[in-house]
Each structure stands twice: as C-alpha cells, then as structure tokens.
Amino acid sequence: MSVPSAAVRRRHDRDVHCSAASSACSETINSADVYRAVEGRLGILSTSAVIPKVEPVKLIISGPSGVGKDAIVKALQIARPDLHFVITATSRPMRPGEKHGVDYFFVSKEQFEEWIETGELCEWAMVYGEYKGIPKSQVTGALSRGTDVVFRVDIQGAQTVRRVFPDAVSLFLVAESEAALVKRLIDRKTEVLDKMLTRVETARKEMQHIGDFDYVVVNREGKLEEAVEQINNIITAEKHRSSRVRWQDADVMPQEQEAQAEMQPSLQC
Numbered sequence: 717m718s719v720p721s722a723a724v725r726r727r728h729d730r731d732v733h734c735s736a737a738s739s740a741c742s743e744t745i746n747s748a749d750v751y752r753a754v755e756g757r758l759g760i761l762s763t764s765a766v767i768p769k770v771e772p773v774k775l776i777i778s779g780p781s782g783v784g785k786d787a788i789v790k791a792l793q794i795a796r797p798d799l800h801f802v803i804t805a806t807s808r809p810m811r812p813g814e815k816h817g818v819d820y821f822f823v824s825k826e827q828f829e830e831w832i833e834t835g836e837l838c839e840w841a842m843v844y845g846e847y848k849g850i851p852k853s854q855v856t857g858a859l860s861r862g863t864d865v866v867f868r869v870d871i872q873g874a875q876t877v878r879r880v881f882p883d884a885v886s887l888f889l890v891a892e893s894e895a896a897l898v899k900r901l902i903d904r905k906t907e908v909l910d911k912m913l914t915r916v917e918t919a920r921k922e923m924q925h926i927g928d929f930d931y932v933v934v935n936r937e938g939k940l941e942e943a944v945e946q947i948n949n950i951i952t953a954e955k956h957r958s959s960r961v962r963w964q965d966a967d968v969m970p971q972e973q974e975a976q977a978e979m980q981p982s983l984q985c
C-alpha cells in the first residue's frame with residue numbers, strides 16, 4: 717500500500733475537521749485549532765484517565781444435590797484463577813478424591829459447634845444431618861482486596877448468603893431432567909438408597925426456588941464445559957453492570973452514583 721503524500725494528508729486533515737466543525741471552514745483549520753475551539757467553549761478538557769473502580773462480584777452457585785456444583789466449581793477454578801472460591805467448612809466425611817482445605821474444610825461436629833459459638837462463621841446450616849458453613853476469613857480478605865468471590869452453596873446456604881450480601885448475584889444450576897440428576901447421584905456412589913431418596917425429594921422442592929435466583933444454567937450430561945462457559949460469561953457481564961461501577965477516581969462522578977455510594981452500607985459478614 718502506498719503512503720499518502722504530505723499534501724494529501726493535509727487535505728484529508730482539513731476535510732475531516734471541516735466536516736467536524738461544519739462552519740467557517742477554511743484552509744487554516746487543523747486539529748489543534750478545533751481542539752482549542754472545543755476547550756474555548758467547554759473549558760479545559762481533563763486529561764486524567766476515567767477508570768472507574770468496579771465492586772467485586774459475589775457469585776452464588778447453587779442447585780440441588782448431585783446437579784454438579786462441585787464439578788463445575790473445579791472446572792471454573794481452572795478457567796478463572798483470578799476468582800476467589802470460598803471454601804466451605806463441613807462436618808460430613810471426606811469423599812474419595814477430596815482434599816481438606818481444597819474442596820472443603822473437613823471438621824468434626826464439635827469443632828463446628830465451637831466455631832458457631834465463637835462467631836467464626838458468616839453463615840451455617842444443618843444439611844442432611846451434617847453442618848455446613850462459611851468461615852468469615854474466607855470472604856472478608858478477598859473482598860477487601862477487590863477480588864471477585866464465588867460461593868458454592870446449597871439452596872439454604874444461598875438464601876443465607878443473599879441475606880448477608882444482598883448485592884450477591886445468584887445462579888441456579890439444573891440438570892436437563894430429574895432422571896439425569898438421579899443418574900448422577902447413582903453413578904457418584906456416595907449415598908445409600910434412603911439418603912439418595914431424601915436428596916431427590918429435596919431436589920423436587922428446591923426446584924420451586926428457581927425464581928429466587930438471578931440466573932439459571934443447565935448442566936447437561938457430558939456438557940460440563942458448556943455450563944462453565946456460560947457461568948464465565950455471566951461473571952464477565954456482571955463486571956460491566958453499571959451499578960457495580962464506582963467513579964471515585966473519575967473527574968465527574970454521576971450524581972445518581974454519588975448518592976448510591978453514600979447509601980451503600982459496608983457489607984461485611
């Protein structure tokens with residue numbers, strides 16, 4: 717491609733600014749003149765970068781037992797190492813392949829009850845006869861660093877996390893059918909029949925809570941990666957939500973946001 721001559725460039729420059737200024741266009745108008753004209757009318761233009769601060773996303777991943785919450789979270793940890801995945805404490809026994817401090821904090825019922833007494837937990841619940849809860853230390857540090865946080869919780873836990881963090885974004889995972897869900901529970905081989913029945917009965921009731929959640933993602937048989945990609949997209953979209961953007965560093969802070977920022981309580985569990 718040939719390089720335009722200086723004369724051609726000057727003519728192009730003039731034409732662009734002639735059409736931009738649209739009045740009194742003459743040979744002498746160039747970009748510096750137009751810039752000065754704009755400043756002359758509107759005052760000195762700010763050169764400081766308008767890079768807003770973005771409030772961290774608090775994402776709740778929930779859904780019935782066996783739908784694939786753990787499997788999804790494991791895959792998401794690889795896809796999004798920038799996120800902080802809250803590690804839940806539980807009194808249930810470790811399943812094969814699970815690791816203390818990675819999948820859960822596996823603690824005794826006595827230890828859990830001590831934590832409840834000393835206020836170490838953001839939230840806790842008794843689920844299928846076992847304690848489950850979120851240690852405060854798992855949340856506060858990450859949020860104060862501005863890191864996005866993911867909570868992997870059951871439906872009961874989702875309700876509690878939403879109470880503690882009303883601005884949390886919640887996502888309900890479903891299998892493509894009840895039959896697919898039961899098949900996953902059978903194949904996982906972690907429950908005896910009566911415990912599995914309880915889980916399936918509970919899953920039926922839990923499906924009625926879908927409407928309480930912001931998003932629904934289907935985790936189809938053999939299509940885990942698809943669900944992970946959809947969740948990844950949801951996180952990306954949430955990071956661009958205008959209500960999450962804070963303009964403290966910008967020269968002009970929209971009045972509405974200023975009012976919101978003042979009203980927003982400091983949410984710490």
Ligand SMILES: Nc1ncnc2c1ncn2[C@@H]1O[C@H](COP(=O)(O)OP(=O)(O)OP(=O)(O)O)[C@@H](O)[C@H]1O
Nearest residue numbers: 781782783784785786787900904936937938939940
């Ligand atoms: N898309 C999928 N296709 C096939 N199998 C899957 C899929 N997602 C998860 N699984 C399998 O289904 C079983 C249940 O998944 P997982 O343990 O992650 O469920 P969960 O929702 O965390 O259950 P719980 O709440 O009981 O801990 C596991 O054996 C997992 O490997």
